[in-house]
Amino acid sequence: NGTEKFIVxxxxxxxxxxxxxxxxxITVTGAATGSPxxxxxxxxxxxxxxxxxxxxxxxxxxxxGMITFRTVASAEYMRISSDGNVTIGNTASVQPLTVxxxxxxxxxxxxxxENRFQFLPGxxxxxxxxxxxxxxxxxxxxxxxxxxxxxxxxxxxxxVTGPSTKLEVAGHVTINSP
Numbered sequence: 152n153g154t155e156k157f158i159v160x161x162x163x164x165x166x167x168x169x170x171x172x173x174x175x176x177i178t179v180t181g182a183a184t185g186s187p188x189x190x191x192x193x194x195x196x197x198x199x200x201x202x203x204x205x206x207x208x209x210x211x212x213x214x215x216g217m218i219t220f221r222t223v224a225s226a227e228y229m230r231i232s233s234d235g236n237v238t239i240g241n242t243a244s245v246q247p248l249t250v251x252x253x254x255x256x257x258x259x260x261x262x263x264x265e266n267r268f269q270f271l272p273g274x275x276x277x278x279x280x281x282x283x284x285x286x287x288x289x290x291x292x293x294x295x296x297x298x299x300x301x302x303x304x305x306x307x308x309x310x311v312t313g314p315s316t317k318l319e320v321a322g323h324v325t326i327n328s329p
Contacts, residue, residue, distance in 0.1 A: 187202070188200045188201055188202035188211075189201045198214065199214040199215065199218075200212075214233075215233075217230050217231060217233055218230070219231075230244070235247070236249065237249070238250075239252075240252045251272075252272065253269065253270065253271050254270040255269050255270075256268040256269070267283070267284055268281075268284075273295075273296060273297070277296075277297055278296025278298065279295075280293065280294065280295045280296065281294045282294075289303070289304070290303070291303050306319065307319075308320075308321075309322075
């Protein structure tokens with residue numbers, strides 16, 4: 152319609168104006184047998200790229216350093232470090248997956264979802280907690296790092312796969328008093 156949408160000025164800086172919709176988008180096209188990609192360079196050296204990998208319809212993101220996911224306000228929420236570790240809510244990668252904050256596993260994301268497992272990091276006074284929920288959303292197992300722990304709503308077996316009483320142990324039991 153004669154309206155400029157993509158402008159590259161004399162210094163090589165590009166500007167895209169408009170929304171990225173199905174009718175108004177940026178398309179990167181490669182050869183029929185190639186894998187098209189967007190290449191990000193600095194001083195002539197490739198630093199990162201986005202690549203469509205045609206062997207399986209995958210998108211590859213590659214960087215010489217880490218890959219971060221940020222908001223408009225530049226707050227970092229997730230990072231994939233160069234060693235492959237993933238951190239969420241934190242920048243200190245100490246395990247293959249490090250999460251700063253609560254973790255909740257659900258059966259579905261739809262309304263009426265059911266919690267199944269939940270990890271709460273706690274603090275120095277209360278320690279961390281782990282919960283397992285039943286179909287009624289009640290915790291049947293509560294393990295607290297610094298306090299009481301509970302097994303509710305069933306029998307507990309140690310060395311027994313189908314306990315018939317509240318506590319059934321296969322083998323010897325030693326009880327020591329303080």
